[in-house]
Amino acid sequence: MRLRRRLALERQPDNPLSLSQMTVLGSLHRHGELTIGQLAAHERVQPPSMTRTVTHLVDGGYVVRRPDASDGRQVLVTLSDLGRQTLLADRRRRDAWLARRLTELTPDEREVLRAAVPLLDRLAHKD
Numbered sequence: 001m002r003l004r005r006r007l008a009l010e011r012q013p014d015n016p017l018s019l020s021q022m023t024v025l026g027s028l029h030r031h032g033e034l035t036i037g038q039l040a041a042h043e044r045v046q047p048p049s050m051t052r053t054v055t056h057l058v059d060g061g062y063v064v065r066r067p068d069a070s071d072g073r074q075v076l077v078t079l080s081d082l083g084r085q086t087l088l089a090d091r092r093r094r095d096a097w098l099a100r101r102l103t104e105l106t107p108d109e110r111e112v113l114r115a116a117v118p119l120l121d122r123l124a125h126k127d
Helices: 002-009 019-031 036-043 047-059 081-102 107-124
Strands: 063-067 075-079
Touching: 002 081, 019 036, 019 047, 019 063, 019 075, 019 081, 036 047, 036 075, 047 063, 075 081
Parallel strands: none
Antiparallel strands: 063 075
């Protein structure tokens, strides 16, 4: 948790989006176009909460909403160019900070981290 908080502090200084809004952009970047319900499930929030988040992102130009051609009741959400640029700039800044910090570790310490990544990933995706 401390590392996550520290990485959050390394965000782009001019980024006006909250961490939860940024995670929505990240989900869309990883999974492509999604419905509000799918986004809510990925982020483990209720659909009304996700609707509010998506509305804010649409108003800011970070995502685009469109009706699903096969099911008119559904709305599909996708990243806009601005959303993609914002997400990638934020990631580049945090990745650069983490890369600098990793160089401070010994080769053995970096190897321990490398070995732990699959285990941490498996734990994070258990339901």
